[in-house]
Amino acid sequence: MEITPVRPTDLPQLLAIEKAGFSVAEAGSEAAYRERIEKLATTFLVAREGDMILGFIVGPAVKARYIEDEMFAKTPTNLVRGGHQLVFTLAVSPLARHQKIGSQLLAALEQVARQAQRTSVALTCLARLVPFYEQNGYQNQGVADSSHAGETWFNMEKVLE
Template sequence: MQITPVKMSDLPQIMAIEKAGFSADEAGSEAAYQERITKLPDTFLVARDGAVVLGFIVGPAVPQRYIEDAMYDQTPTNLERGGHQLVFTVAVSPLARKQHVGSQLLTALENDARAKSRTSMALTCLERLVPFYEANGYTNQGVADSSHAGETWYNLEKALV
């Protein structure tokens, strides 16, 4: 497995993984992913086995500590250095689950964030996923101020300094 920057040609496989891992209300649209590929090329990573996308991670590096719902509608531009690395999505193909792909993607983005002097990494997740992120060094900061897809989301954060 290799972890590489995303390519626009990865979009069909990314969308298939997105739809397999999230409800229709939770999932990002194809247009949103096209925008993320264009605006976040250095913080959109893909785990691949040859031409097959096994999973991906994407999010902006911004001044805000946590994800805000409006960021899903209009992708922020990455800060060059500093700020907080947010994670909109970590998603793994059903065929590659239980192989630590998600953890390896988190580590790869964390390494990039540290190299760019980010203060922290943060994401929101559903309650059932909290243990996975805690096992990867994240701390549950409580219920997020989010109404995305009508779900209850939790802020998870990992200090990088």
């Protein structure tokens, strides 16, 4: 397995993984993913084995410490240096789960963030996923100010030193 930057030709597989891992209300649209591929090329990483995508992680590097719902509607442009690395999506193919691919993707994006001198990596997740992120060094910062998909989300943050 290798982790590489996203390619425009990855879109169909990315969408299939997204639909397998998230409800219709939670999932990003094809248009949103086209915009993310275009605007977030340096912070959109894909785990692949040959031509098959096993999983991916994507999010913007911005001044805001946490994800804001409007970011899902209009993808922010990455800061070149500094700010906070946010994670919109971490998703692993159902065929590749329980192989630590999600943890490897988090670590790879953390390295990108460190190289760009980001302050932290932050994301929102559902309560059932809090333990996974805690195992990867994230701290639960409490309920997020988000109404995305009508769910209760938790802010998870890993401060980079």
